[in-house]
Amino acid sequence: MEQSLDEIKWKLNKYGQMHLLNGYEKLPENKQKELLSEIQGIDFDLIDSLYKKTKKGNDLSNDKIEPIEYVDKLKLNGYYKDLENIGKKAILEGKLAAVTMAGGQGTRLGHTGPKGTFDIGLDSHKSLFELLSDYLREEGKKYGIVIPWFIMTSKENNDETVEYFAKNKYFGYEKDKTIFFFEQGELPMVDTEGRILIGEDGLVKQAANGHGGIFEALVKNKMTDKMKELGIEWVFIGGVDNCLVKMVDPILMGIAIEKNVSAAGKSIVKANPQEKVGVFCKRNGKPYVIEYSEISQEMAERRDVNGELVYGESHILCNLFNISAIERMGKTPLPYHSAFKKATYIDKDGNKVVPTSPNAYKFEAFLFDAFGELDDMAILRVKREEEFAPVKNATGVDSPETARELYKKFYNV
Ligand code: UTP
Secondary structure, rough: EEEHHHHHHHHHHHOOOHHHHHHHHHOHHHHHHHHHHHHHHOHHHHHHHHHHOOOOOOOOOOOOOEEOEEHHHHHHHHHHHHHHHHHHHHHHOOOEEEEEEOOOOOOOOOOOOOHHHEOOOOOOOEHHHHHHHHHHHHHHHHHHHOOEEEEEOOOHHHHHHHHHHHHHHHOOEEEEOOOEEEOOOOOEEEEEOEEEEEEOOOOEEEEEEEOHHHHHHHOOOOOHHHHHHOOOOOOEEEEEEEEEOOOHHHHHHHHHHHHHHOOEEEEEEOOOOOOOOOEEEEEEEEEEEEEOOOOHHHHOOEEEEOOEEEOOOOEEEEEEHHHHHHHHHHHHHHHOOEEEEEEEEEEOOOOEEEOOOOEEEEEOOOOOHHHHHHOOOOEOOOOHHHOEOOOOOOOOOHHHHHHHHHHHHHOOO
């Protein structure tokens, strides 16, 4: 129900967020309405509790953390062909769709525009979106089909992303037939005092709610219904910034089907105990990804009789789920984590502030926090140099330079 301006003011006062209306009078009428509707949509109790938790990590002290079983793709021997046949059959029957999560802000990379439009510097100057589309189209051709592609955007980058695809004729895909776009949810950003920020447009400064928003976004935007209409049963979900992401993997499909589990994830061996990656494990008997900040040194360094790290299966955001698991996860609220980021905003006196260092909290859900909804998950260890070339930072590790070299080496270009 629509609230009156007085009711809204009362609410803002209660939560110490009156400043949100500082620029209200100066806004054109349509923006005033938009601002009020945004404010009415904010769950102030949630934002308040998230702000209060920004200094606290996840508490795992009462949880039972155990290693998770995995299968090494390189050591499947005779079993390889069997799994491949199972997976290939399902792909051929049109049961696989690919989802690319492209709603992130890419703040570390510092590229203006959607991260998927970034050119990693290959001779072809193809963007990440084009590299992924080349791969997916070619894989489909091997099966004589077109593998449906679903792209998650955020409110911030949706228009630019769709325009980019339209300009490039959807790289051979057909909009709303074989390629689909949908937006993820967002949450307000707050400053170090817990005050919600106002952006340059005079409206509430919101940011995408993290890659964990994928499940809710797939369900709310009825993408899961669309998938079911298309006969899809399995959905590969990966990021836009890994230019070696292998979205069509019959072994991954085969292993999920053969083990009769609702999800399968790819892992790569953790380079060393200190590497800053999350690793697959079990938490209270359910699949989980424990972050580098959560794992004790003893656990990080623990090795098995073969000298391998017991917690060494790094999560690379390459996972496969069946539709019913997605529907279940899409209805389960996930915990939010906070990230301290740089955010340009309008201060209480109406001045634009462009920070040079992080100044605001963004709240994000992580995809792997939904794994607790799964009974089990098959983990497939793959080779880092074949499947993982992320573009995260402008320079140094996981940068365009490292990703480009890995891509060139793998595809021999
Ligand atoms: P990252 O966690 O690396 O975040 O995303 P990012 O937004 O790309 O970069 P930074 O942290 O701001 O520098 C991993 C993948 O998840 C997607 C990203 O687009 C990327 O493919 N993602 C992340 C979303 O789709 N939505 C989000 O809200 C966050």
